Amino acid sequence: MEQSGEYTVSASRERVWEALNDPEVLERCVEGCRSMTVTGEGEFEAVVAAKVGPVKATFTAAIELQDVVAPESYRLQVGVKGGAAGFAKGSAAVQLAECSRDETRLTYHIEGSIGGKLAQIGSRLVQAAARKMAASFFERFAVDIGRSQGV
Amino acid sequence: MANETGIGAAVKRKEDARFITGTGRYTDDIGAHGQTYAVFARSPHARAKLNGLDASAALATEGVVAVFTGADLQADGIGDLPCGWTVHSKDGEPMVVPAHPPIAVDKVNYVGEPYAVVIGESLEAAKNGAEALEADFEELPAVVDLASAASADQIHENVPNNQTYDWELGDKAATDAAFAQAHHVSSLEIVNNRLIPNAIEPRAALGEYDAASGLYTLHTTSQNPHLERLVLAAFVQIAPEARLRVISPDVGGGFGSKIFVYAEETAVIWAAGKLRRPVKWRAERSESFLADAHGRDHVTKAELALAEDGTFLGLRVKTLANMGAYLSTFASSVPTYLYGTLMAGQYKTPAIYVEVQSLFTNTAPVDAYRGAGRPEATYVVERIVETAAREMGIDAAELRRRNFIAPSDFPYETPVALTYDTGDYEASLAKALEHADYAGFGARKAASEAAGKKRGIGFSCYIEACGLAPSQVAISLGAGVGLFEVGEVRVDVTGSVTVVTGSHSHGQSHETTFAQIISEKLGVPFENVTVLHGDTGRSDYALGTYGSRSLAVGGSALIKAIDKIIAKGKKIAAHMLEAQEEQVDFADGTFTVADSNQSLTFPEVAFAAYVPANYPLEELEPGLSEKAFYDPPNFTYPAGAHICEVEIDPATGVVDITSFVAVDDFGHIVNPMIVEGQVHGGLAQGIGQALLEHGVYDETGQLVSGSYMDYTMPRADDLPSFTVDTTVTPCTHNPLGVKGCGEAGAIGSTAAVMNAVTNALGVASVPMPATPETVWRAAQA
Numbered sequence: 001m002e003q004s005g006e007y008t009v010s011a012s013r014e015r016v017w018e019a020l021n022d023p024e025v026l027e028r029c030v031e032g033c034r035s036m037t038v039t040g041e042g043e044f045e046a047v048v049a050a051k052v053g054p055v056k057a058t059f060t061a062a063i064e065l066q067d068v069v070a071p072e073s074y075r076l077q078v079g080v081k082g083g084a085a086g087f088a089k090g091s092a093a094v095q096l097a098e099c100s101r102d103e104t105r106l107t108y109h110i111e112g113s114i115g116g117k118l119a120q121i122g123s124r125l126v127q128a129a130a131r132k133m134a135a136s137f138f139e140r141f142a143v144d145i146g147r148s149q150g151v
Numbered sequence: 152m153a154n155e156t157g158i159g160a161a162v163k164r165k166e167d168a169r170f171i172t173g174t175g176r177y178t179d180d181i182g183a184h185g186q187t188y189a190v191f192a193r194s195p196h197a198r199a200k201l202n203g204l205d206a207s208a209a210l211a212t213e214g215v216v217a218v219f220t221g222a223d224l225q226a227d228g229i230g231d232l233p234c235g236w237t238v239h240s241k242d243g244e245p246m247v248v249p250a251h252p253p254i255a256v257d258k259v260n261y262v263g264e265p266y267a268v269v270i271g272e273s274l275e276a277a278k279n280g281a282e283a284l285e286a287d288f289e290e291l292p293a294v295v296d297l298a299s300a301a302s303a304d305q306i307h308e309n310v311p312n313n314q315t316y317d318w319e320l321g322d323k324a325a326t327d328a329a330f331a332q333a334h335h336v337s338s339l340e341i342v343n344n345r346l347i348p349n350a351i352e353p354r355a356a357l358g359e360y361d362a363a364s365g366l367y368t369l370h371t372t373s374q375n376p377h378l379e380r381l382v383l384a385a386f387v388q389i390a391p392e393a394r395l396r397v398i399s400p401d402v403g404g405g406f407g408s409k410i411f412v413y414a415e416e417t418a419v420i421w422a423a424g425k426l427r428r429p430v431k432w433r434a435e436r437s438e439s440f441l442a443d444a445h446g447r448d449h450v451t452k453a454e455l456a457l458a459e460d461g462t463f464l465g466l467r468v469k470t471l472a473n474m475g476a477y478l479s480t481f482a483s484s485v486p487t488y489l490y491g492t493l494m495a496g497q498y499k500t501p502a503i504y505v506e507v508q509s510l511f512t513n514t515a516p517v518d519a520y521r522g523a524g525r526p527e528a529t530y531v532v533e534r535i536v537e538t539a540a541r542e543m544g545i546d547a548a549e550l551r552r553r554n555f556i557a558p559s560d561f562p563y564e565t566p567v568a569l570t571y572d573t574g575d576y577e578a579s580l581a582k583a584l585e586h587a588d589y590a591g592f593g594a595r596k597a598a599s600e601a602a603g604k605k606r607g608i609g610f611s612c613y614i615e616a617c618g619l620a621p622s623q624v625a626i627s628l629g630a631g632v633g634l635f636e637v638g639e640v641r642v643d644v645t646g647s648v649t650v651v652t653g654s655h656s657h658g659q660s661h662e663t664t665f666a667q668i669i670s671e672k673l674g675v676p677f678e679n680v681t682v683l684h685g686d687t688g689r690s691d692y693a694l695g696t697y698g699s700r701s702l703a704v705g706g707s708a709l710i711k712a713i714d715k716i717i718a719k720g721k722k723i724a725a726h727m728l729e730a731q732e733e734q735v736d737f738a739d740g741t742f743t744v745a746d747s748n749q750s751l752t753f754p755e756v757a758f759a760a761y762v763p764a765n766y767p768l769e770e771l772e773p774g775l776s777e778k779a780f781y782d783p784p785n786f787t788y789p790a791g792a793h794i795c796e797v798e799i800d801p802a803t804g805v806v807d808i809t810s811f812v813a814v815d816d817f818g819h820i821v822n823p824m825i826v827e828g829q830v831h832g833g834l835a836q837g838i839g840q841a842l843l844e845h846g847v848y849d850e851t852g853q854l855v856s857g858s859y860m861d862y863t864m865p866r867a868d869d870l871p872s873f874t875v876d877t878t879v880t881p882c883t884h885n886p887l888g889v890k891g892c893g894e895a896g897a898i899g900s901t902a903a904v905m906n907a908v909t910n911a912l913g914v915a916s917v918p919m920p921a922t923p924e925t926v927w928r929a930a931q932a
Contacts, residue, residue: 083281083282083283084193084282086195113851113853114853115196116195116853117437119849119854119857120262120441120858121860121861123849
């Protein structure tokens with residue numbers, strides 16, 4: 001599975017970078033996120049309740065930041081375990097570009113694969129589910145970052 | 152003399168009353184006191200090492216009774232699931248068999264393979280427990296593509312090139328010589344798509360252990376309870392056969408997928424003994440998709456050599472067959488002895504050579520599915536014959552006629568190991584052509600063209616080898632079991648009759664047809680006959696139902712038992728009527744003394760047998776109950792002609808089957824209504840394969856057609872109103888003259904549909920399933 005997207009966030013690139021590296025911000029912005037904990041240098045573990053079509057489960061994601069070029073880009077290496085619901089794995093390349101002083105364009109490109117029940121009955125739903133999750137994340141992220149800036 | 156419930160009558164099915172009122176009794180309807188529930192943890196990976204399994208959270212889950220792993224079963228001496236048919240390679244070596252533990256021990260080889268079973272006080276508890284298991288998988292690259300599987304990563308340590316065998320049949324030199332003299336050679340590459348069986352009732356099991364007697368009882372959805380018991384006793388080592396009873400109650404469809412011995416019932420019956428509590432399991436539909444044995448999945452190259460006048464000179468076939476990850480119970484026999492042996496079809500092709508390489512991939516095991524090998528063979532033969540007809544400009548029906556084995560040629564020995572006993576292929580084709588109005592096809596095609604549509608017609612003159620099987624032939628070819636059948640006729644004191652058969656009904660209607668035979672032969676009212684089956688505690692060892700064998704083999708055993716009943720009845724009647732035994736005749740339920748008005752009814756004789764007042768006890772045992780085993784001397788050879796006509800909308804690629812004609816020769820028919828129903832069901836599955844059904848794994852070995860959202864089952868509106876008719880050449884070697892009808896629809900129809908689709912589009916081939924997208928793309932070319 002591959003997917004790309006682009007969002008414009010009303011905040012400086014440094015501010016967006018900072019927020020993207022803040023587990024508390026991420027916990028607030030990922031829909032269904034139960035916890036987001038730092039497990040090491042550039043490593044997080046997220047517990048997320050999510051639904052892909054008829055597959056509903058609590059997924060545990062191990063996230064590792066790689067190729068970090070602050071405040072421009074990084075790659076998230078993600079391994080997701082969903083128990084009986086199956087698994088997902090892949091990477092997301094994230095780039096931040098300065099549009100103006102208070103505006104940052106974020107682009108991402110996801111490559112990944114899914115397995116188990118997710119693939120068995122969710123294969124053709126997973127693209128839409130990923131897109132929906134991304135949209136929800138950036139919607140919340142925009143609000144969150146605005147609030148923290150006092151907008 | 153018309154017996155309204157006898158042989159040949161369209162008696163309504165006894166079984167239907169309970170099935171349509173919801174009073175059938177399936178495995179999942181049966182419960183036991185103190186029952187627990189099993190849930191299987193299944194691999195999400197196509198291929199991985201299982202480096203560890205942490206069950207602590209699962210065991211701590213409320214209501215979880217136990218968690219068992221593959222290692223637990225092994226430690227308890229539980230053996231592998233065996234493959235019951237040893238096929239030998241060209242070099243004479245037996246097939247290479249990988250270990251097949253019921254529950255994975257340290258590696259998994261297909262998505263859905265069980266790696267643990269969680270037993271709970273409730274289904275929910277067991278599910279929660281399974282959810283809490285933490286398995287440490289180390290993923291390995293999966294082997295998915297059949298065509299390249301021989302050169303891919305080796306899946307099993309002891310199986311080089313992922314090949315279980317490289318088999319051949321026929322005379323290679325003679326076939327090569329035939330091709331050397333050919334006027335024309337047609338060749339075709341064919342993929343026979345993987346199918347997922349989808350019986351309406353998912354597999355299920357209830358295991359019970361009685362500590363007092365040491366007896367195990369397994370209720371399960373098996374087409375073959377005695378084989379299940381034999382394997383669980385002799386190979387898996389649950390308990391000796393005498394302490395193990397297997398019962399298959401009402402079973403909702405099998406299509407082959409319920410012949411086999413699977414991991415789940417094995418684990419359930421073992422766990423019941425271990426826990427000393429009943430254990431219940433029923434597959435969810437998602438599990439059925441993953442873990443029922445799949446069907447078909449071949450890649451084949453076929454070549455047909457012809458003389459200038461269209462006479463077939465030789466046929467050469469090279470097939471790769473997908474076994475999936477392990478050898479299922481009869482997997483090895485399906486693409487060999489049930490496939491290569493059918494390559495003569497209905498034709499006098501003098502030289503045939505077939506090679507089959509069976510390979511492992513990281514997919515669900517593949518085994519027999521309705522027709523089992525014979526649909527694949529028919530698809531090869533009938534597609535290549537049709538291709539040759541088109542290439543040589545000979546009418547497709549005419550080319551077949553020129554090559555048919557004629558009625559005068561029987562018994563006919565084919566170059567691929569079978570001897571056909573009888574048939575009249577010309578007769579079934581002629582009748583089918585008439586029903587299909589072949590003469591009017593040109594006008595219909597012109598009318599379709601005028602409306603912007605493409606119309607095509609396709610034939611399939613199939614043959615199958617059924618009535619499995621002559622035991623010594625099967626055993627000499629590698630079968631690990633005999634293939635006879637048992638029939639028992641227990642006459643009750645008042646003259647009603649209980650029949651016990653070792654064959655099994657999971658849709659075939661034994662309770663009706665076997666009662667018709669009793670009604671016909673013994674004159675007992677149809678409603679006074681009860682047919683019991685599916686219970687190792689009731690019938691002697693026999694071999695269940697598949698391969699259209701129930702009537703041809705099981706019915707023949709029943710006839711032998713009936714003959715014994717009549718012979719004994721005559722002795723009793725002779726004594727009672729003070730006549731010589733030779734003077735007593737039996738007909739229409741009455742024993743009469745020749746040239747006299749003295750007679751006794753069947754119930755009067757039965758009563759005398761059990762209340763032996765006037766009875767020759769010094770010469771004859773009391774009672775009237777007889778049993779017979781029947782081992783068929785040959786296979787039966789149902790055959791027929793299917794003609795499919797389609798109209799295709801080139802704008803959408805939608806294939807509309809405008810007519811489908813099936814004229815089949817099943818020999819004598821006991822119940823024409825049931826036969827028609829069997830043909831309808833078979834046609835639906837054959838047409839389903841051609842147009843709709845496809846089991847698809849992605850390149851990582853994930854099953855992406857694993858639900859009804861993505862796996863298309865045929866529905867009523869996908870199918871035309873069939874025209875079904877029969878011709879009759881009675882089987883020459885069984886007492887009923889029957890051949891079997893269960894698989895014919897699925898065997899013949901697929902090729903007819905694809906011949907029609909390719910004819911309409913004017914292309915050499917279209918891959919199956921011919922979905923609108925596939926057909927639309929082909930129409931653009």
